[in-house]
Amino acid sequence: MGEHLDFFADIRRLRKDGAFRDYRRKLLRMAGLERFTDRPAGKLSGGMMQKLSLICTLLHHPKLLILDEPTTGVDPLSRLELWEILDGIRRGEGTVALVSTAYMQEAARMDRILLFDEGEIIATGTSRELLLDAAAHTYEPVPCPSHRCIRTGHYTYSLDPLDAPRKAPTLEALFFINALRKNKAIPQIEVTPRENAEPIPExxxxxxxxxxxxxxxxxxxxxxxxxxxxxxxxxxxxxxxxxxxxxxxxxxxxxxxxxxxxxxxxxxxxxxxxxxxxxxxxxxxxxxxxxxxxxxxxxxxxxxxxxxxxxxxxxxxxxxxxxxxxxxxxxxxxxxxxxxxxxxxxxxxxxxxxxxxxxxxxxxxxxxxxxxxxxxxxxxxxxxxxxxxxxxxxxxxxxxxxxxxxxxxxxxxxxxxxxxxxxxxxxxxxxxxxxxxxxxxxxxxx
Amino acid sequence: MGRWSLGVGHYRRGGPAQLDLLLDATAASQAFTTLSYLHNIVLRFSRLPLPIEIKSHKLFNQNADDHSFMALTEMLSVITLLIVILTAAVFVKEKEDGTWDIMLLMPVDPKVTILAKSLSQVAVVMGGVILALGFVVLGAFDTPLNGSFWAFVLLTFCYSFASAGIGLFVAAVSRDVMQVAQLSILIMMPLIFLSGAWTPIHAMHPILQTLSLFSPLRYYIEGSESIFYRGTAFADLWPDFLGVILLGGALYLYGFRKIGKLF
CATH class of the missing domain: 3.40.50.300 (P-loop containing nucleotide triphosphate hydrolases)
Incomplete structure (x- = not known):
């Protein structure tokens, strides 16, 4: 792991002076990886690996940071730590970060959000603006009266007003509402009973x-x-x-x-x-x-x-x-x-x-x-x-x-x-x- | 040897000496090496002011073309490499793609799965061998085929189990296709070297000669050369078949067991 950091420093031609060593130590501490510098990267867990690649790209104080789904497949705890590192750097160094993610809870933490669907931007704004937009269409899970409505496990989304209690949406709501607006049929899933009637043990x-x-x-x-x-x-x-x-x-x-x-x-x-x-x-x-x-x-x-x-x-x-x-x-x-x-x-x-x-x-x-x-x-x-x-x-x-x-x-x-x-x-x-x-x-x- | 000393005797007595040599040119590289050694020896004599004359007659392969030999031995070596790599790749690709786990969870006897998957590669290579033989070895290079074509096909089939066995072993110990490539080359190089494909076996160090007995490729090449050049009858090919079947069977069984443990 230490070798990774040295390698990335070398290809960026960073001078390994005191300031560099301090910054390296700071990054390692933020990532909680100080104890593992001697461990081969192949033996790190998925979360540690992502944190390592993040701090490797931070070594040269970039002004613009582009991260492509840095947290996919990473558990919530490691994800949280990753965002803490990123937030720290963003505030401390004034770095601009462009991050793509499939986790809507993460998107909600960003200053500005662009939602993509099938190659188009379907919504843009701050998290609060977007949620305000979605709130008008989000209800407690009730049966759908029309085709301009989708029911999921915990919510019902409808373009027409429903006579049902409203519920606070998450950013995911925007995808469903977008699908409704585009009149895109979300195929209904059906399951017929199985053929063999084998009893299932308790x-x-x-x-x-x-x-x-x-x-x-x-x-x-x-x-x-x-x-x-x-x-x-x-x-x-x-x-x-x-x-x-x-x-x-x-x-x-x-x-x-x-x-x-x-x-x-x-x-x-x-x-x-x-x-x-x-x-x-x-x-x-x-x-x-x-x-x-x-x-x-x-x-x-x-x-x-x-x-x-x-x-x-x-x-x-x-x-x-x-x-x-x-x-x-x-x-x-x-x-x-x-x-x-x-x-x-x-x-x-x-x-x-x-x-x-x-x-x-x-x-x-x-x-x-x-x-x-x-x-x-x-x-x-x-x-x-x-x-x-x-x-x-x-x-x-x-x-x-x-x-x-x-x-x-x-x-x-x-x-x-x-x-x-x-x-x-x-x-x-x-x-x-x-x-x-x-x-x-x-x-x-x- | 007898003729040699007789010739020397004549020569010593001052009479005209004649030296007759018969070399088996179907063992091509061996014969060629011997011939050039003898030429050198005799040429050393001819530098002396003595009346000496060399006459060589080639009964077989009159133009001394090496391509008709090379094409065959190269094909035999490539067959080996292909079966090893293909068999290993089939299994390792499943490991890489995760279909291996699915395979293990199917209600099918793992032995059947291993046999089916390795046989499919043997079949692919057999098809390739017949094409390569027809178009390239017999077609383009004009190598003579004096013996039975089917004897060669049968020998190749038996031999392919030896290679498939090595392939199964490689698959059992490799994690990805990259490792398969590296390991296959590492295992195949000594096997090909010891087989006599590149260097005549009788010109090797005695230790290497003994080791070459354990290379199934040696029997395969010897057998194939007998079929192609000497036109040996099927019944007389049994030592080569025996070597190929014994070593091939042992290798396949070993590979089969080794990969079966992962099931």
């Missing part, structure tokens, strides 16, 4: 003291967790907290070092125990892992083949999911040519083709825009309702925790909370959003 997954070590590093430290039938369980935590590792242990992608796991009523001890369960589990990995040189249809057919579905059933299901999840127009395109939101839905379809009873989703919404994210959650709700499926999901977006029935918070491989979202809000009545609750937990214990 407790789908039960983990007792699951532990995973990588050398000396304990990625997951004796974690107990339970996933019940028909439940959406959110697994939250900072980068490197052990969320993905935990999920991979459940799936058998990493061997379990210690602890006991019961999946769908069956104790898991060997690979053989898992083989029969594979056809009842669906998994969407973080990068929407699909074959890039096969079209959407070919990808889906490939997976149905692996699950030994008869061709007629496979084709019928693929056509149905394509319609219901709204990717039918893209079915013969290559995944690399498609927007992330479409890829996300079609990887979910790939995981649903064999009608599993439990779904494991690893950060399925990172990097996806607000409208697509919202649709995705509607889809999960429908699946839970119509299929009675259980879902374990990891996410970086704390606002999404509110969609989960229950959340588990991980920190440095340990479980620090396991409760329903309502109970957590009750415990911290003054917290306005779940993000605040998360930060509270993380800071209290640390």
């Amino acid at each position: 407790i789908v997954m039960e983990a007792r003291g699951l532990t995973k070590r990588f050398g000396d590093f304990v990625a997951d430290d004796h974690i107990d967790m339970e996933l019940r039938g028909g439940e959406i369980l959110g697994l939250l935590g900072a980068n490197g907290a052990g969320k993905t590792t935990f999920m991979k242990m459940l799936l058998g992608l990493y061997p379990i070092d210690e602890g006991e796991l019961t999946l769908l009523g069956r104790p898991i001890r060997s690979a053989r125990d898992r083989r029969e369960l594979k056809s009842r589990i669906g998994y969407v990995s973080r990068h929407f892992a699909l074959y890039k040189d096969l079209t959407v249809r070919e990808n889906l057919l490939y997976f149905t083949n692996m699950h030994r579905l008869p061709l007629s059933t496979a084709q019928e299901r693929i056509a149905r999911y394509a319609d219901e999840l709204g990717f039918a127009p893209y079915i013969d395109a290559l995944p690399t040519d498609l927007p992330l939101g479409i890829n996300q839905r079609f990887s979910l379809a790939a995981a649903l083709l064999h009608e599993p009873v439990v779904l494991f989703l690893d950060e399925p919404t990172s990097g996806v825009d607000a409208i697509a994210r919202n649709q995705f959650w509607q889809l999960l709700e429908l699946l839970k309702e119509r299929w009675g499926i259980s879902i374990l999901i990891t996410t970086h977006y704390m606002s999404e925790a509110e969609f989960c029935d229950r959340v588990v918070l991980l920190k440095e491989g340990k479980k620090i909370a396991d409760d329903t979202v309502e109970n957590l809000h009750r415990r911290f009545p003054e917290a306005e959003s779940f993000e605040e609750i998360f930060l509270r937990f993380y800071r209290e214990d640390g």
